[in-house]
Amino acid sequence: MIDRRALLGLALLLPLQQAASALAEEPRKRLLVLDFELVDTSNEPVDQSAEHAKRLARARDDIGAGLAARGVYDVVDRAPIAADLDAILKQTYIRTCNGCELTLARKAGADLVLTGVVNKVSTLILSMGVSIARVSTSELIYHQGFDFRGDNDQSWARATKFFVDRIARDPLN
Numbered sequence: 630m631i632d633r634r635a636l637l638g639l640a641l642l643l644p645l646q647q648a649a650s651a652l653a654e655e656p657r658k659r660l661l662v663l664d665f666e667l668v669d670t671s672n673e674p675v676d677q678s679a680e681h682a683k684r685l686a687r688a689r690d691d692i693g694a695g696l697a698a699r700g701v702y703d704v705v706d707r708a709p710i711a712a713d714l715d716a717i718l719k720q721t722y723i724r725t726c727n728g729c730e731l732t733l734a735r736k737a738g739a740d741l742v743l744t745g746v747v748n749k750v751s752t753l754i755l756s757m758g759v760s761i762a763r764v765s766t767s768e769l770i771y772h773q774g775f776d777f778r779g780d781n782d783q784s785w786a787r788a789t790k791f792f793v794d795r796i797a798r799d800p801l802n
Contacts, residue, residue, distance in 0.1 A: 658801075660702035660761075661739035662693035663730055664714070666722050669749040677780070681749075684782065688745060688789045692759070695793030701800045705739045734764045741770075741801065752780045757788045761801055770801050 665685040669677075697704040707714065710733045717729050723744050734742035741761050748756045758774030773795065777788045 657700070657703045658740040659705050659738060660693070660696065661705040661707070661710075661734045661737050661742045662689055662696075663707075663723055663733065663742060663744050664718070665689045665745035665747060666724060667747050667749060671749050671751045673752065684785045685747065687782075688747070688757070688785060691786070691789040692743070692745070692792055695790070696796060699793070699797045701797050702741070705734075705737045707737070710737050728767065731762065731764055731767055734762075740764055747785075749780060753778055755780060755784070755788075757792070759792050759796075761796075771796070 665688050667681050667685055669681070693704040696702050713733060713736065717723070717726055717733075723730055724746055730742050730744055740763070742764055743759060743761045745757065745759045748758075750756075754776065755778070756774055756776045758772065760769060761771040762769050773792070775788075775791065777784050
């Protein structure tokens, strides 16, 4: 004879299992992570543009790789839009291109686009801001900035890890 409590328990679990299956099968949003930019108002006498270019690229790559590794988003390859991106960056910045990031994201097949800006006030005081926009509506759905200390590889890595952790805790759709 079948235990009624066990049967009732199975009946209650079945909808939960179906819901979990549906969520597991839901495709992840496709995220295009664009190049990060630097606004340097420190007026330091030493040219650090090569080091900053490496750190900006690493920040972009680490945030994209971190979000992909955690299964938060499918990160879109930038290769198909590389020529378009290069042409834009020869004329202006992403932050001042009047919506070109959305055009690039559409062309790349992304649902969301992430941009980032680092402001360097001095060797000790920097801030990083990250924004995510929904491509279909052009709506800014996430923006957060914070200060970090030290213009070195370690402090930049901690800053990018912060954003990966923050966005992974509460993914945007």
